[in-house]
Structures are given as structure tokens and as C-alpha cells.
Amino acid sequence: MPNRRHGLIGVYPIGVLISGLLLAGQACAAPPAAPPHAAPPGAKPTTVAPKPDAKPDPVANIAYLALVQKRVLPQSFLDQPPEDDGVQGARLGLADNITTGRFIHQAYHLEEALEPDADAVVAAFKKLVAQGYRAFVTDMPADLLLRLADLAEAKDATLLDATSTDDALRGEQCRRNVLHLLPSRAMLADALMQYLTIKNWRDILLVAGPNPEDKLYADALRKSARKFRLKIVADKPWTYDPGARRTDTGHYAIGAEVARFTQGIKYDVLVVADEGDNFGDDLGYRATDPRPVAGTQGLVPAAWARPFEQWGATQLQARFLKQAGRWMTERDYGAWMAVRALGEAATRGGSVEGAAMTAYLRKPEFELAAFKGARLSFRAWDGQLRQPVLLADARSLVSVSPQPGFLHETSELDTLGPDQPETTCHLK
Structure with a gap:
């Protein structure tokens, strides 16, 4: 350009x-x-x-x-x-x-x-x-x-x-x-974890992609899960390359891989870290058990939607x-x-x-x-x-965080991301 x-x-x-x-x-x-x-x-x-x-x-x-x-x-x-x-x-x-x-x-x-x-x-x-x-x-x-x-x-x-x-x-x-x-990624993760908390979806399957940005987003999700006392029951990297995605039978191979990937895990919600949109949209409707998808795909925390x-x-x-x-x-x-x-x-x-x-x-x-x-x-x-952080899918605004009940002594907005006592920023 x-x-x-x-x-x-x-x-x-x-x-x-x-x-x-x-x-x-x-x-x-x-x-x-x-x-x-x-x-x-x-x-x-x-x-x-x-x-x-x-x-x-x-x-x-x-x-x-x-x-x-x-x-x-x-x-x-x-x-x-x-x-x-x-x-x-x-x-x-x-x-x-x-x-x-x-x-x-x-x-x-x-x-x-x-x-x-x-x-x-x-x-x-x-x-x-x-x-x-x-x-x-x-x-x-x-x-x-x-x-x-x-x-x-x-x-x-x-x-x-x-x-x-x-x-x-x-x-x-x-x-x-x-x-x-x-x-920040920490604010986005906190917005999602607050919503999972009020829904009582406490057991999480975390799937992270291979890119550096995916790993940073996954780190924010892990920290936020600990902050809100949610349990990551499985933390798995996504390594599958679909190859011939656009062939006539490409969707069969992807469906079989997602079903195998999620088999044998008991969880409430699948949380994905895929900032590059490389695989996250393939996870919905293909898991072994019917569970919602959230994170960078599915139910997405975002500034705007x-x-x-x-x-x-x-x-x-x-x-x-x-x-x-x-x-x-x-x-x-x-x-x-x-x-x-x-x-x-x-x-x-x-x-x-x-x-x-x-x-x-x-x-x-x-x-x-x-x-x-x-x-x-x-x-x-x-x-x-x-x-505030929006929680939306492609067609609907689902919720807005901070969620009701998450209180703060000065501003409920400061329940999203590192608060002042937690910050590692030291401005000079």
C-alpha cells in the first residue's frame, strides 16, 4: 500500500x-x-x-x-x-x-x-x-x-x-x-471470566494456537482464570494443519480432528486463543460434547462489535x-x-x-x-x-462486563485488568 x-x-x-x-x-x-x-x-x-x-x-x-x-x-x-x-x-x-x-x-x-x-x-x-x-x-x-x-x-x-x-x-x-x-488482553480475559463466573461455567478447556500473539492471549486467560477461581481442566495446544481445507471433503477431516481433540475431557466451555483466525472458527459444533466456544472466536470479549x-x-x-x-x-x-x-x-x-x-x-x-x-x-x-468490554458473537451482543456483583472501591471498571496494587508499571 x-x-x-x-x-x-x-x-x-x-x-x-x-x-x-x-x-x-x-x-x-x-x-x-x-x-x-x-x-x-x-x-x-x-x-x-x-x-x-x-x-x-x-x-x-x-x-x-x-x-x-x-x-x-x-x-x-x-x-x-x-x-x-x-x-x-x-x-x-x-x-x-x-x-x-x-x-x-x-x-x-x-x-x-x-x-x-x-x-x-x-x-x-x-x-x-x-x-x-x-x-x-x-x-x-x-x-x-x-x-x-x-x-x-x-x-x-x-x-x-x-x-x-x-x-x-x-x-x-x-x-x-x-x-x-x-x-488490554488482561482486560479482555477478565471480562470473559467474569461472565463465565456468573454463568457458573467453572471448568474450562483452553486451546491455544502456535503464534506469539496466541500465547500472550492464552497467558492472559490463565491469569484471569486464577483471579476469578475458575478451573482450567485441560490446557492443550492446537497443532493440526487442515491442509486441503477447501477440498470437497475438507470439512470431514476438520470435524474428525476436533472431535478427537476434545474427546474424554469434561468441561463447561471451550476457550480458544487464536488471534490470527487460523482455526478457532472450526471448533464450534464439532466437539465431542456440545459445549459453547468463547475467547477469540465464538463469544468474543471486545472493545467494539x-x-x-x-x-x-x-x-x-x-x-x-x-x-x-x-x-x-x-x-x-x-x-x-x-x-x-x-x-x-x-x-x-x-x-x-x-x-x-x-x-x-x-x-x-x-x-x-x-x-x-x-x-x-x-x-x-x-x-x-x-x-466496559462487550461480549458478543457474530450476530448478537450477549453481555457487557464488568458483570453485576463485581465491586470496586472506586470504579467497577477497574475490576477489568490489573488494578493499581497489582500493576507492574512504574512510570518515571
Whole structure:
């Protein structure tokens, strides 16, 4: 995928009142304070005639910095990985910020830098810092994110990690200048284990794939099972290669293997760790005993899900579908939350200056409304955005964690993932 850079800046007409902003009078718009850039594909041009002698609105400059990664094809052709995964969420967040900023004379500019390799990402980051950017929404692997965070140029910048779920980034590898938008693997595992607890599905068959990400997810599941006193009655690696999956009789071989794999084990639920979608969907309906499947397939704990419609989420789903021509993914949702968090910080903090916006994100009074029926905020001890976690399958929202009855002295949301006394993050 070629490198692409787009800049968007502007002001939308009054149409929506957000967060109770009821300011009387007609708001003014001014010419963009940043240089014009090419609009993203499908974007509608926006022109607003400036009022005579109107002063330009101050501009919040946000950078979207991503490593263009090769998307691994799933095991079926049902859901192909989108080319614009993540960045479309950032664009929708920008549109929402512009709508709000219209009322209080704040403008927003999103600079997109989608780079082909790690060195290009580092070079783009340094260039953007030199241009005055301090707020970065990032989409990249953990090792590259840490490389950026440790640069001298990043000392006064804040990286909003929009797509990573690595526990180490919130633990022993945490950085003071990094905030995390998506739930960590530990939070996802805790959300699932809470639900299994209230269902009294206490005996678990854990199946983990061979990839490093599968093993990290499985480790989070094991820790969470101990935390909630559930029993893993069998912990088995998946090593079967179906080979001719798409031959006329391929499904017979897979069915026979899953039946053999699960035979002789007494369990309540099969929990799978297969982040690459290599085999997890094959486990349902093929086990020797009829049992539900959960984890990375089946009943999935996630930040966002296609069938999610509660708390006004249908409105966000519809707006994204209209803009992008596809469903919103978790990566899109993480990028949308990151850009919206910066917009909320600018609105409530009263400043679009980069350092002021990012400093407000860390204040106790910061709150983000993200269509989850709760006010989200960043944990002071590891930079993680505390939030509810959805539990859904392909067609239905089943539940939302934290589950009823799991209490906490300050916030029930902190029952998901490491609490402050448990954290291995020591910010310097």
C-alpha cells in the first residue's frame, strides 16, 4: 500500500449540539490555519465563507501515524481485512471534533502519515515534531511504539496507542508519554471470566494456537482464570494443519480432528486463543460434547462489535458505515476514541495547544463519552483507558462486563485488568 498523507481542516454547519453545548448566536468560521491538503477518498468538500474581519479559529493539530502492515487473510473469504482499517475511525473522530468546535471557535487538523516501514515511521515522527505536533494517534506494533516513545523528540509528545492490546505496554514496558485506548488482553480475559463466573461455567478447556500473539492471549486467560477461581481442566495446544481445507471433503477431516481433540475431557466451555483466525472458527459444533466456544472466536470479549446497538451506538455505526462503506472495526474504534479524546480535552480544557490538550487527558476530571453507557477515563498508574468490554458473537451482543456483583472501591471498571496494587508499571 503506498504512503498516503492527507490533511483535513474545516468547520461544519450547525446541526448537532454535543455534550450540552448551548451557546447562543451564530458561530463564525474562518479560513483554514493550516496549509490545504488533499481530502481522503470519498470526502465531501467543505467551504465556509469567512465573515469580514473574522479572526481565524485556533487549530488543534493532531497527527495520525501508522505503519502500513500486511493484513493477514482470515481462514475464510467472509471478512476481508480493509485497506483503511484504523484511519477511517480517526477521520470520523475528526468530523465529530469539528462539529463540536464549531460552537466554541476551535478548528481541527488531522495530518495522516501512513508509512511503509519502521524507519519511515521514525522519520515521519521526527518531522512532525519539528513542525510543532505534540498529539499523535498511533497504529503500529509494540516494539515500534516503544522505539518512538524513547526518542528524545518524544519527550514533550503524547502517543495515543489506538490499536495495541499488549499487556507489557501497560506493565513492565509502560511509558509516561503513551496512553492506551483499546482494552488490554488482561482486560479482555477478565471480562470473559467474569461472565463465565456468573454463568457458573467453572471448568474450562483452553486451546491455544502456535503464534506469539496466541500465547500472550492464552497467558492472559490463565491469569484471569486464577483471579476469578475458575478451573482450567485441560490446557492443550492446537497443532493440526487442515491442509486441503477447501477440498470437497475438507470439512470431514476438520470435524474428525476436533472431535478427537476434545474427546474424554469434561468441561463447561471451550476457550480458544487464536488471534490470527487460523482455526478457532472450526471448533464450534464439532466437539465431542456440545459445549459453547468463547475467547477469540465464538463469544468474543471486545472493545467494539458489529451487532452493538446500545447507548446510542447505532448512531455511530450508521455514521461510520456511511463514511467508510463498511462496518467499524476495533482498530477504527480505537482511533476514533483517540481523536475524540483529544477533542474533548480541547473543549473542556479550553485550549487547542498540543501540550495543553494532552495534559488535560491525564487530569482526574477528564471524561470521554464513547457510546458505552459509562464515562471513560485514563488510569493514572498505567495510562490505560478504563472502559466496559462487550461480549458478543457474530450476530448478537450477549453481555457487557464488568458483570453485576463485581465491586470496586472506586470504579467497577477497574475490576477489568490489573488494578493499581497489582500493576507492574512504574512510570518515571
